[in-house]
Amino acid sequence: xxxxHLGTRKGLFTLERRGAVYSIAHVxxxxxxxxxxxxxxxxxxxxxxxxxxxxxxxLRRRDRGASEWxxxxxxxxxxxxxxxxxxTFWALEPDGRGGLWAGTIPGGLFHSKDRGATWxxxxxxxxxxxxxxxxxxxxxxxxxxxxxxxxxxPDDVLIAVSCGGAWRxxxxxxxxxxxxxxxxxxxxxxxxxxxxAIQDPHRVSQxxxxxxxxxxxxxxGMFRSTNRGGHWExxxxxxxxxxxxxxxxxxxxxxxxxxxxxxxxxxxxPVDAKLVVxxxxxxxxxxxxxxxxxxxxxxxxxxxxxxxDLTADGRTLAFGSTTGNAFVSADGGDSWSRVxxxxxxxxxxxxxx
Numbered sequence: 176x177x178x179x180h181l182g183t184r185k186g187l188f189t190l191e192r193r194g195a196v197y198s199i200a201h202v203x204x205x206x207x208x209x210x211x212x213x214x215x216x217x218x219x220x221x222x223x224x225x226x227x228x229x230x231x232x233x234l235r236r237r238d239r240g241a242s243e244w245x246x247x248x249x250x251x252x253x254x255x256x257x258x259x260x261x262x263t264f265w266a267l268e269p270d271g272r273g274g275l276w277a278g279t280i281p282g283g284l285f286h287s288k289d290r291g292a293t294w295x296x297x298x299x300x301x302x303x304x305x306x307x308x309x310x311x312x313x314x315x316x317x318x319x320x321x322x323x324x325x326x327x328x329p330d331d332v333l334i335a336v337s338c339g340g341a342w343r344x345x346x347x348x349x350x351x352x353x354x355x356x357x358x359x360x361x362x363x364x365x366x367x368x369x370x371x372a373i374q375d376p377h378r379v380s381q382x383x384x385x386x387x388x389x390x391x392x393x394x395x396g397m398f399r400s401t402n403r404g405g406h407w408e409x410x411x412x413x414x415x416x417x418x419x420x421x422x423x424x425x426x427x428x429x430x431x432x433x434x435x436x437x438x439x440x441x442x443x444x445p446v447d448a449k450l451v452v453x454x455x456x457x458x459x460x461x462x463x464x465x466x467x468x469x470x471x472x473x474x475x476x477x478x479x480x481x482x483x484d485l486t487a488d489g490r491t492l493a494f495g496s497t498t499g500n501a502f503v504s505a506d507g508g509d510s511w512s513r514v515x516x517x518x519x520x521x522x523x524x525x526x527x528x
Contacts, residue, residue, distance in 0.1 A: 495521025
């Protein structure tokens with residue numbers, strides 16, 4: 176049975192399923208913002224990134240079967256390197272070898288081989304000349320928010336940066352190459368709209384069974400790649416809009432993915448105030464707008480890039496919103512039920528177990 180974790184502005188809420196209903200089982204870090212969560216299936220550990228404002232970003236780990244949390248180290252930038260301070264965990268992903276990758280704001284990529292006890296900044300990416308072109312999107316500084324580790328080859332890692340494009344390494348982070356061909360940026364002057372290092376992917380998700388297939392919710396479009404970022408094709412006609420943050424790929428069907436759309440950058444609410452989920456099951460040629468169980472009037476929920484998740488069997492989805500609503504679907508999005516709780520704004524959603 177899968178456990179559902181919601182990282183919110185005021186704590187980590189863990190939900191257990193009783194019959195067909197998910198209910199809050201317990202709360203950790205009450206009152207503290209939890210910006211990021213990840214469960215490592217290889218070790219059973221759950222990691223939580225906290226934004227403690229005055230005390231900075233902190234990382235906690237709860238091991239399999241444990242009731243207490245272990246304090247981990249937080250990534251640190253070199254003191255003499257642009258005087259950067261680590262502000263936020265914006266990505267946490269298992270590295271396939273029992274360690275972790277962490278993407279941060281500002282745009283640093285860190286690696287830990289010892290489950291968060293120590294961290295090393297990936298200098299090859301940090302020192303890449305094109306990193307100077309990266310810009311802040313919704314935040315003042317660029318942030319690494321997506322880390323896609325190849326399930327069969329952990330040295331093959333693709334990351335996405337807002338606003339800094341997509342990048343891929345084939346040697347575990349020793350060298351990096353742009354992986355944003357085909358994306359375009361409407362917010363830039365026409366002569367710069369196709370520059371790879373200023374693209375604003377909001378989220379990238381990979382198909383576990385076929386990791387060459389990647390799905391991207393970009394600032395101004397939905398994209399799909401079938402050659403692991405070598406080239407991206409825009410999905411047209413999927414609707415009801417092309418703006419949004421969250422996307423999840425089906426773990427075994429490379430033609431299926433889900434998005435949660437909004438109107439546009441300057442109007443971050445659902446289209447026509449109707450909360451919907453968009454699903455494509457034919458590789459992005461067409462889309463289905465899923466509404467059953469979701470509010471269809473006066474709904475102003477926006478779903479952040481990490482606030483949509485899917486179980487490993489590809490059947491159960493969950494998302495949380497900026498208004499503190501959370502919804503679960505046990506049938507691939509055909510129907511949804513609302514979690515009966517008045518939650519704080521939801522930053523990230525993760526299943527475990």
